[in-house]
Amino acid sequence: xxxxHIVTGLATALRAGTLTSDVVAIEARKGAEADDAPAIxxxxxxxxxxxxxxxxxxxxxxxxxxxxxxxPPESRPLPSAARL
Numbered sequence: 335x336x337x338x339h340i341v342t343g344l345a346t347a348l349r350a351g352t353l354t355s356d357v358v359a360i361e362a363r364k365g366a367e368a369d370d371a372p373a374i375x376x377x378x379x380x381x382x383x384x385x386x387x388x389x390x391x392x393x394x395x396x397x398x399x400x401x402x403x404x405x406p407p408e409s410r411p412l413p414s415a416a417r418l
Contacts, residue, residue, distance in 0.1 A: 336366070336369075343364075354394075
């Protein structure tokens with residue numbers, strides 16, 4: 335992956351309000367895939383770029399937090415040093 339893709343991933347994650355490694359990696363990969371896509375010939379008119387809505391930090395969840403939220407509830411008692 336090229337440096338430009340990582341910078342793109344960092345910038346996109348920062349605009350989303352999160353700098354977790356999984357978001358940066360996904361956005362960098364999206365940038366790399368976009369570079370690998372075939373170029374559009376100049377004769378085809380390109381549409382005007384649309385502005386993406388700005389995401390709040392609450393809109394983005396880290397992968398670790400999502401995985402943690404999917405764990406089953408803990409049923410074991412808390413550890414105790416009372417028996418010592």
